[in-house]
Amino acid sequence: MRWLQVAIATVLFTSLQTGLFVRPDVGHRRPRTPCRAGDTLLDWIREGGGDGTVKRDVDARGLRGLVITKPARAGDILLEVPLGLTLADGCEGPSEGAVAAGPPWSKQLPWNVQLALGVLARRKEPDWSLFLDSWPAAPILPKDMEDEDLEEAQDEDFEVKAGGTLFWLEERYEDALAAWEDAEAADPKVFWSEEEFRWAMAHVWSRCCRLDLGELGGIRRLLIPLLDMGNHDSEPSAVFDLGRSGRAVCLSATRDLQEGDPVTYSYGEHPNEHFALYYGFVPESNPYDHVKVSLTKVLQCLTLAGFPGAGDWQAARMEEVVRSGVAANSLPLRARSPPLGLLQALFALLPEASEATVLRAVAVACQCLEAEHPTTLKEDQAILDSPSSTLADGVLLLVKLRLERKKLLCGLSQTLQDLAKVFEESPEQAQAQLQELLASAQPEAEDAAMT
Structure with missing residues (x-):
C-alpha cells in the first residue's frame, strides 16, 4: 500500500527553482588550463576573468558559508563569475555562454538529470x-532515510513525498542508463553507479541557481563556483543576477557589510517541507x-473541541460551500494569516458567525492540529537543545521540521485570538488589521522538484 502511495506521490513534483537578480559586467573566458595544486577556487575564478571579495568560512552564527x-556598500559587487566557469542544464548552447553540462545522448532527460x-x-x-x-559531503535528505526515521516528521504526507522522491530518482537512473545504452555512447565507457547518480542529484538539487x-x-539552471557556498536567508545580504555585459553572474550586496559578515542569498520562496526534501x-x-x-479537517477539529x-x-450551507470549491482544496495556514477561503467557508457554516467568532474558530483548529502531534513544541525544542542527543543528523532535521510546524500553528492561533x-x-x-494580514500572506511558491 505504501509503495502505491509513493508511486502516486511522484506526480506532485516539477522543476526545482531558485532566485534571480541584478548587476554589472566582466569579461568571458572558459577554463583553459588544469587547476594547479594550491590554487583556491577564487584564484581559479580570477584566472577565468572574474573576481571577488568573499571566502568560505564560519560566520558569527557558527554557520559555514x-x-x-572587506567592507562593502549596498550595491557593491561581491563576486563575479564568468559564465564560462559555470555548468548549465541542457546539452548545447552558445559558445560564449554557460557550459551546457548534459551529454549529447541525454537530450530527452529532465534538466536536473542532464546537469547531474x-x-x-x-x-x-x-x-x-x-x-x-x-x-562538501552531499546533504542528508529524507529520501535516504529509513521508514522508522521518517516517522519523526510526524507527518504522513511528508513521508509519502520523501518516498516518492526516492522512487523518482530510481526511475530517472534507469532512464539515463537506457539512454546511454541506446546511444551506444563511447563516453563514459562504464556507466556510473546508482550511488554516484544520487550523489550528483543531491548536489544539483541543493546547489543550482535559476537565472535568465x-x-x-534563456532561463537556465546553473552550478556557480564559490557562489554555491552561500547560505539561504529570506532577508539576504546579497542578490545575484547576470551582469551588465551579460557574460558573468554577479553577486551584489543588498546592504552595507563589514568584514566577516555572512554573505547570504535566497534559495527561493519555498515552504520548509521543500527545503527539508531537497536542501x-x-x-x-x-x-x-x-x-x-x-x-x-478544520470542521472535524471544531467538532471535537x-x-x-x-x-x-446546515446541509444547504454545506452544499453551497462544496460548490464553491473550498471544501476540495488544501488550504494553506501561514504564520500570520489563514486563507481567505477558509474564513469565508466558516462564515457560511457557523450560525450567526461574526468576525471574532470565525477567527477564534481558526485559532481553535490550529490548537487542535498542534495537539495531534505525539510530542509538544517544548519537547521538540529540548531535543534540539540537548548537547547529549544521540539522534542522527537526519532525524534532527525532521525534529526541526515538526518544531517549526508547531511554532507556525501556535503563532497563528495566538495572532487570531488577539485579533x-x-x-x-x-x-x-x-x-x-485583518485586511493587512490577508494582503501580506505570501503567495504559495511553486513546489518544484523533479522533472
Whole structure:
C-alpha cells in the first residue's frame, strides 16, 4: 500500500527553482588550463576573468558559508563569475555562454538529470576538478532515510513525498542508463553507479541557481563556483543576477557589510517541507512556510473541541460551500494569516458567525492540529537543545521540521485570538488589521522538484 502511495506521490513534483537578480559586467573566458595544486577556487575564478571579495568560512552564527573579506556598500559587487566557469542544464548552447553540462545522448532527460550527468562526466577533468572537489559531503535528505526515521516528521504526507522522491530518482537512473545504452555512447565507457547518480542529484538539487541568460540560453539552471557556498536567508545580504555585459553572474550586496559578515542569498520562496526534501535543512521563521489543511479537517477539529455551533452544519450551507470549491482544496495556514477561503467557508457554516467568532474558530483548529502531534513544541525544542542527543543528523532535521510546524500553528492561533479581541473592542481597527494580514500572506511558491 505504501509503495502505491509513493508511486502516486511522484506526480506532485516539477522543476526545482531558485532566485534571480541584478548587476554589472566582466569579461568571458572558459577554463583553459588544469587547476594547479594550491590554487583556491577564487584564484581559479580570477584566472577565468572574474573576481571577488568573499571566502568560505564560519560566520558569527557558527554557520559555514560565505563571508565578506572587506567592507562593502549596498550595491557593491561581491563576486563575479564568468559564465564560462559555470555548468548549465541542457546539452548545447552558445559558445560564449554557460557550459551546457548534459551529454549529447541525454537530450530527452529532465534538466536536473542532464546537469547531474554533466557533473559526473567532469569530476575527473582537470579544468573542473577544483570546483567540483570543493563541494562538501552531499546533504542528508529524507529520501535516504529509513521508514522508522521518517516517522519523526510526524507527518504522513511528508513521508509519502520523501518516498516518492526516492522512487523518482530510481526511475530517472534507469532512464539515463537506457539512454546511454541506446546511444551506444563511447563516453563514459562504464556507466556510473546508482550511488554516484544520487550523489550528483543531491548536489544539483541543493546547489543550482535559476537565472535568465537572455540571448545566451534563456532561463537556465546553473552550478556557480564559490557562489554555491552561500547560505539561504529570506532577508539576504546579497542578490545575484547576470551582469551588465551579460557574460558573468554577479553577486551584489543588498546592504552595507563589514568584514566577516555572512554573505547570504535566497534559495527561493519555498515552504520548509521543500527545503527539508531537497536542501537538507529547515530555515527558521520562514515567511513562505505553511501548513496545508482541508476544510473537512478544520470542521472535524471544531467538532471535537466542542466549538459553539460546530457539529450542526446546515446541509444547504454545506452544499453551497462544496460548490464553491473550498471544501476540495488544501488550504494553506501561514504564520500570520489563514486563507481567505477558509474564513469565508466558516462564515457560511457557523450560525450567526461574526468576525471574532470565525477567527477564534481558526485559532481553535490550529490548537487542535498542534495537539495531534505525539510530542509538544517544548519537547521538540529540548531535543534540539540537548548537547547529549544521540539522534542522527537526519532525524534532527525532521525534529526541526515538526518544531517549526508547531511554532507556525501556535503563532497563528495566538495572532487570531488577539485579533478577535480587537474586533470586539474596535471593529474598524480590527478590520483594517485583518485586511493587512490577508494582503501580506505570501503567495504559495511553486513546489518544484523533479522533472
